[in-house]
Amino acid sequence: MxxxxxxxxxxxxxxxxxxxxxxxxxxxxxxxxxxxxxxxxxxxxxxxxxxxxxxxxxxxxxxxxxxxxxxxxxxxxxxxxxxxxxxxxxxxxxxxxxxxxxxxxxxxxxxxxxxxxxxxxxxxxxxxxxxxxEDTAGGLMAKELVKVNENWNVLTCVKEMRAQAENVTRVHSIYVVDDEDKLKGRLSLKDLLTTSTKTHIKNVYIPKVDHVEVNEKAEEVAKIMSKYDLEAIPVVDEIGRLVGRITIDDIVDVIKEEADKDYQMAAGISQDVEADDSIWELTRARLPWLILGLFGGLGAAAIMGGFEEMISKHAILFFFTPLIAAMAGNVGVQSSAIIVQGLANDDLKGSISNRLIKEMLLALLNGLILAVLLLVFTWVWKGTFNTAVAISLSLVVVIVVAGLIGTFIPLFLHRRNIDPAIATGPFITTSNDIFGILIYFWIAKLILGI
Amino acid sequence: MxxxxxxxxxxxxxxxxxxxxxxxxxxxxxxxxxxxxxxxxxxxxxxxxxxxxxxxxxxxxxxxxxxxxxxxxxxxxxxxxxxxxxxxxxxxxxxxxxxxxxxxxxxxxxxxxxxxxxxxxxxxxxxxxxxxxEDTAGGLMAKELVKVNENWNVLTCVKEMRAQAENVTRVHSIYVVDDEDKLKGRLSLKDLLTTSTKTHIKNVYIPKVDHVEVNEKAEEVAKIMSKYDLEAIPVVDEIGRLVGRITIDDIVDVIKEEADKDYQMAAGISQDVEADDSIWELTRARLPWLILGLFGGLGAAAIMGGFEEMISKHAILFFFTPLIAAMAGNVGVQSSAIIVQGLANDDLKGSISNRLIKEMLLALLNGLILAVLLLVFTWVWKGTFNTAVAISLSLVVVIVVAGLIGTFIPLFLHRRNIDPAIATGPFITTSNDIFGILIYFWIAKLILGI
Missing domain, CATH: 1.25.60.10 (MgtE N-terminal domain-like)
Incomplete structure (x- = not known):
C-alpha cells in the first residue's frame, strides 16, 4: 500500500x-x-x-x-x-x-x-x-455496543444481537447484563454458536470482564487497555450499569496526545499548539516560559553582581558561568525526564531516598569525568592551577545538586498529585541555573579567597 | 475495575x-x-x-x-x-x-x-x-491469520476458517488470496453468513484491502493504522503474497516507544534507558550530551575571553551571559520542538521559507516583549541607560536568531533523511548558547564601543 x-x-x-x-x-x-x-x-x-x-x-x-x-x-x-x-x-x-x-x-x-x-x-x-x-472514560466512550440479558436464551440472544449489530461498526465483545442493566460478564461468539438455542445465557457466559467506571481518567483507561492488550472495554456507571464502550482507536489518540503534551511541556510550551497555529496562539504558549527564564537570568545576574569584587582578580570565573548554567540545566532535565517518563509508564518502584542516592552516585560519576576534562582544559588555557581546581570542583557539586533537584521535584509533585511533567524543561533549567551559579561562586570564593 | x-x-x-x-x-x-x-x-x-x-x-x-x-x-x-x-x-x-x-x-x-x-x-x-x-512490518507481524482462497465456495471456506481460527486469538478480518497466495481482498463475516454455501468466494469478496509491504518501517505502519483506524493490517511480501498480519496492540507499543524516544532525545538522553537501569547504562546514555554541553560552555568561555577588555568598563555585560544563553536555548528548544512534532505527525505543509518568516515574526514579538522587561529592570538596577539598551537590543537579535536556528535545523535534517528529533535538546541548546553569546557581545561592543 x-x-x-x-x-x-x-x-x-x-x-x-x-x-x-x-x-x-x-x-x-x-x-x-x-x-x-x-x-x-x-x-x-x-x-x-x-x-x-x-x-x-x-x-x-x-x-x-x-x-x-x-x-x-x-x-x-x-x-x-x-x-x-x-x-x-x-x-x-x-x-x-x-x-x-x-x-x-x-x-x-x-x-x-x-x-x-x-x-x-x-x-x-x-x-x-x-x-x-472529555478527559474521562465517559468522554471517550460510545453508546454503540452489543449487549444481551442473562435471562434470555441463546435464540432470543442471536435475534437481538443481529438487530443491535447493525449500529455497531465492529463487534469486539458481547456484554451480558442483568435485568437492571448491570454488567455481569461477556459472551464468547464461539460458545454462543456451539450451544443449544434453548440454553439460558446465564449458564454460558464468562462472569469476568475487564471494565472501567465512567469517571475514570482517560489516561488510566489508556494504561489499562494497553497493559492488558484490550481492543475494547465496557464502561459502567457509579452503580455498575453498562453505559458504553471504549475502543482501542480512541485510546491510540489519547496515548499520542499524552505523549505530545509531555514533550511540549519539556520544551517549554504550555497548551496544545501546532506549528500551523497563529503567532498569537504560539506566543501565549511560549512567552510565559520565556518570562520565567528571563527572571531566572536576572536572578543569576543579581547573584553575580554580589560577587563583583572577585572580577578584578578572577575574571575567568565569570567566563564560565554559561558553562555552569548549561551543565546544571542539562543534568536537571536529564534526570527529571527519566523520572517523569518512569512515572508516566508506572515503572518506578521503591522509595524516593533510594532514587536520590542512585542519582547522586550517577551525577557524581558524570560530574567527575566532566570535571577532569574541564580541569585540563582550563589549566592549559589560563595556566592558573588554583582557579582551574576551583572551577572544576564547583562543577562536580553543581552537577550533583542539579541531579538531585531534577530527581526530587518530579517525585515530590507526583506525591502531591500535580502533573510532574511541569517540572521538566524551563522550570528545572531556570531553577538549576540560579542554584548552579550560586553554588559555583560560593565554592570558588571558598577556595580562592576574595 | x-x-x-x-x-x-x-x-x-x-x-x-x-x-x-x-x-x-x-x-x-x-x-x-x-x-x-x-x-x-x-x-x-x-x-x-x-x-x-x-x-x-x-x-x-x-x-x-x-x-x-x-x-x-x-x-x-x-x-x-x-x-x-x-x-x-x-x-x-x-x-x-x-x-x-x-x-x-x-x-x-x-x-x-x-x-x-x-x-x-x-x-x-x-x-x-x-x-x-524488528523495526519493520515483518518484525511486527504474526503468522496467525485467517485466509481463504478465492476459488473456494462458501462451504469449504467456513470449514477451513474454523480450523484456522483455532490458532488465532482474535479474528479481525478474513483475507482472500489467489492460488499463488497473493492478497486479493477481504471478506465480511456478514456476507459470508448470508450467502448460499455454493457461491464462490470470488463473487462475494471485497477487492480492496489496506495492506503494507513486509519491509515498510514500523513507524510508517503505525501512522497508517492509526490514521485509518485499523485494528489489523495484512502484510505482503515483495511480490504481493500474504505473509502475515499486524494487530493494533503491537502498534500501540510502537507509538509509545517512538514517543518515549523523542522525549528522551529532547532531554539529552540517547539510547532507550529506564530509571531502573544501571548507573553504567544511564551514564552511557547521558554523558555524551553532557560532554557536548561542556564543549559548548568552553566555546562560550573562549568567546568571552576574547571580549575581556570590556570587563573593566562594562562588567555588567558579563553578569547577563547566563540570561542570554538561557533565552537562546529556550527559544531554540521551543521552536525545534514544534517543528519536530509537526514532522512526526505529518502536519507540516508549505515551504521552509514560510516557516522561517513566521518563526522570525514570532521570535521578534516575544523578543520585544522580553527586551522591554529587561530594559526596565537593568536601567533601574544599574542606572546606565546605554548598557541597558545594548543588553536589551542584543536579546532581541539573539532570540530571533535562536528561533531561526531552532526552526531551520530540524527541517534541514528531515530533508536529508536524518531523524530531526536529534536537533532538539542539548544539540540546539549548545549551539544556540555559543551563537547567542557571540551575537550579544558583538552588538554590545558595537553600541558601547570598546
Whole structure:
C-alpha cells in the first residue's frame, strides 16, 4: 500500500475543480480517497472550498470526514451549514464522535440541532454523552455496543444481537447484563454458536470482564487497555450499569496526545499548539516560559553582581558561568525526564531516598569525568592551577545538586498529585541555573579567597 | 475495575510463599492475577524466585508472562530453563512474540530450541519471522491469520476458517488470496453468513484491502493504522503474497516507544534507558550530551575571553551571559520542538521559507516583549541607560536568531533523511548558547564601543 500523500499538484487540481464547479469530476476523484485523506485535503482548503466539498459529497462520507478534520477547520465549515445539515451529519456518526462535534457547536444552536436528528434514540445517546468530561472514560466512550440479558436464551440472544449489530461498526465483545442493566460478564461468539438455542445465557457466559467506571481518567483507561492488550472495554456507571464502550482507536489518540503534551511541556510550551497555529496562539504558549527564564537570568545576574569584587582578580570565573548554567540545566532535565517518563509508564518502584542516592552516585560519576576534562582544559588555557581546581570542583557539586533537584521535584509533585511533567524543561533549567551559579561562586570564593 | 497495584505487602507475601515453597498457595494466588500483572510481579523478584514461579505455573500462562516481562529479567529467567522448557513456552505463544523471544536467546541454542518445538508448522513460522528487522512490518507481524482462497465456495471456506481460527486469538478480518497466495481482498463475516454455501468466494469478496509491504518501517505502519483506524493490517511480501498480519496492540507499543524516544532525545538522553537501569547504562546514555554541553560552555568561555577588555568598563555585560544563553536555548528548544512534532505527525505543509518568516515574526514579538522587561529592570538596577539598551537590543537579535536556528535545523535534517528529533535538546541548546553569546557581545561592543 502506498500511503496517501497530499501533493502540491493534487491541491492545485482540487482548487481548480472547485472553482470550475466540476461536481461530477470532484465526486469521482473523492470516491477513490479514504475519508481520513479527504479530511487532510479539506484542512488545506479555504473554508469556502471545504464547505463546498462537504456539501457536495454524501453525508455518509462527509460525517466521517468532518470527524477527522482539524478542529478549527471543522468549526468554520459547520458554521456554514444549516442546523438541518449538521443534524444530518450527526445522524451518520457514532455517538462518541457526534458528541465531540456537538460539544464544539455554539451553545445557542445545540438544542435545535439535536431536535433535528431523526433517530430519537441516537439523539438521546448523544445528549447522554454530553455531560461527561472529555478527559474521562465517559468522554471517550460510545453508546454503540452489543449487549444481551442473562435471562434470555441463546435464540432470543442471536435475534437481538443481529438487530443491535447493525449500529455497531465492529463487534469486539458481547456484554451480558442483568435485568437492571448491570454488567455481569461477556459472551464468547464461539460458545454462543456451539450451544443449544434453548440454553439460558446465564449458564454460558464468562462472569469476568475487564471494565472501567465512567469517571475514570482517560489516561488510566489508556494504561489499562494497553497493559492488558484490550481492543475494547465496557464502561459502567457509579452503580455498575453498562453505559458504553471504549475502543482501542480512541485510546491510540489519547496515548499520542499524552505523549505530545509531555514533550511540549519539556520544551517549554504550555497548551496544545501546532506549528500551523497563529503567532498569537504560539506566543501565549511560549512567552510565559520565556518570562520565567528571563527572571531566572536576572536572578543569576543579581547573584553575580554580589560577587563583583572577585572580577578584578578572577575574571575567568565569570567566563564560565554559561558553562555552569548549561551543565546544571542539562543534568536537571536529564534526570527529571527519566523520572517523569518512569512515572508516566508506572515503572518506578521503591522509595524516593533510594532514587536520590542512585542519582547522586550517577551525577557524581558524570560530574567527575566532566570535571577532569574541564580541569585540563582550563589549566592549559589560563595556566592558573588554583582557579582551574576551583572551577572544576564547583562543577562536580553543581552537577550533583542539579541531579538531585531534577530527581526530587518530579517525585515530590507526583506525591502531591500535580502533573510532574511541569517540572521538566524551563522550570528545572531556570531553577538549576540560579542554584548552579550560586553554588559555583560560593565554592570558588571558598577556595580562592576574595 | 480497580487496576492491579503491586504493593510492598504483596511482594513480601510472595517472597515468603516462595521461600516456604508453598506451591499450592502460590498457584491459587496467581490464578487470580492477569498474566501482565504476574509479569510485573516477576520483574520485582530475584532471578531465582522468578524462575521458581515460572517453573511452578502452567506453560499456557507462563508463556504470556514471559512475553510481558522486562527484557533483562526474561533473559535471566530463560537462562535458567532447559532447551525443552523454552521450546514449551514458545509453543504456546503467537509467532510474533515467540520470534521476539528467540531473537534474544544465545545464538548457540537457537537451533536446538527450535528443533524441540513439537508443532513443526509453528516452528517454521517462527523461523520465517526471524529474518525481519524488528523495526519493520515483518518484525511486527504474526503468522496467525485467517485466509481463504478465492476459488473456494462458501462451504469449504467456513470449514477451513474454523480450523484456522483455532490458532488465532482474535479474528479481525478474513483475507482472500489467489492460488499463488497473493492478497486479493477481504471478506465480511456478514456476507459470508448470508450467502448460499455454493457461491464462490470470488463473487462475494471485497477487492480492496489496506495492506503494507513486509519491509515498510514500523513507524510508517503505525501512522497508517492509526490514521485509518485499523485494528489489523495484512502484510505482503515483495511480490504481493500474504505473509502475515499486524494487530493494533503491537502498534500501540510502537507509538509509545517512538514517543518515549523523542522525549528522551529532547532531554539529552540517547539510547532507550529506564530509571531502573544501571548507573553504567544511564551514564552511557547521558554523558555524551553532557560532554557536548561542556564543549559548548568552553566555546562560550573562549568567546568571552576574547571580549575581556570590556570587563573593566562594562562588567555588567558579563553578569547577563547566563540570561542570554538561557533565552537562546529556550527559544531554540521551543521552536525545534514544534517543528519536530509537526514532522512526526505529518502536519507540516508549505515551504521552509514560510516557516522561517513566521518563526522570525514570532521570535521578534516575544523578543520585544522580553527586551522591554529587561530594559526596565537593568536601567533601574544599574542606572546606565546605554548598557541597558545594548543588553536589551542584543536579546532581541539573539532570540530571533535562536528561533531561526531552532526552526531551520530540524527541517534541514528531515530533508536529508536524518531523524530531526536529534536537533532538539542539548544539540540546539549548545549551539544556540555559543551563537547567542557571540551575537550579544558583538552588538554590545558595537553600541558601547570598546
Amino acid at each position: 502506498t500511503p496517501f500523500k497530499l501533493t502540491e499538484e493534487l491541491l492545485v487540481e482540487i482548487h481548480q475543480l472547485i472553482s470550475d464547479k466540476k461536481n461530477s469530476d470532484l465526486r469521482l476523484m473523492m470516491k477513490e480517497f479514504h475519508y481520513a485523506d479527504i479530511a487532510e485535503i479539506a484542512d488545506e482548503l479555504d473554508v469556502e472550498e471545504a464547505t463546498y466539498l462537504i456539501k457536495l459529497l454524501d453525508s455518509e462520507k462527509t460525517s466521517d470526514i468532518l470527524a477527522e478534520m482539524h478542529e478549527d477547520m471543522r468549526e468554520a465549515v459547520l458554521n456554514n451549514l444549516t442546523v438541518k445539515e449538521i443534524a444530518g451529519e450527526l445522524e451518520e456518526l457514532d455517538t462518541d464522535d457526534a458528541a465531540d462535534i456537538v460539544n464544539e457547536l455554539p451553545k445557542e444552536i445545540i438544542q435545535e440541532v439535536i431536535s433535528e436528528i431523526e433517530d430519537k434514540e441516537h439523539a438521546k445517546d448523544i445528549v447522554d454523552l454530553l455531560r461527561y468530561d | 480497580t487496576p492491579f497495584k503491586l504493593t510492598e505487602e504483596l511482594l513480601v507475601e510472595i517472597h515468603q510463599l516462595i521461600s516456604d515453597k508453598k506451591n499450592s498457595d502460590l498457584r491459587l494466588m496467581m490464578k487470580e492475577f492477569h498474566y501482565a500483572d504476574i509479569a510485573e510481579i516477576a520483574d520485582e523478584l530475584d532471578v531465582e524466585e522468578a524462575t521458581y514461579l515460572i517453573k511452578l505455573l502452567d506453560s499456557e500462562k507462563t508463556s504470556d508472562i514471559l512475553a510481558e516481562m522486562h527484557e533483562d529479567m526474561r533473559e535471566a529467567v530463560l537462562n535458567n530453563l532447559t532447551v525443552k522448557e523454552i521450546a514449551g513456552e514458545l509453543e504456546e505463544l503467537d509467532t510474533d512474540d515467540a520470534a521476539d523471544i528467540v531473537n534474544e536467546l544465545p545464538k548457540e541454542i537457537i537451533q536446538e530450541v527450535i528443533s524441540e518445538i513439537e508443532d513443526k508448522e509453528h516452528a517454521k513460522d517462527i523461523v520465517d519471522l526471524l529474518r525481519y528487522d
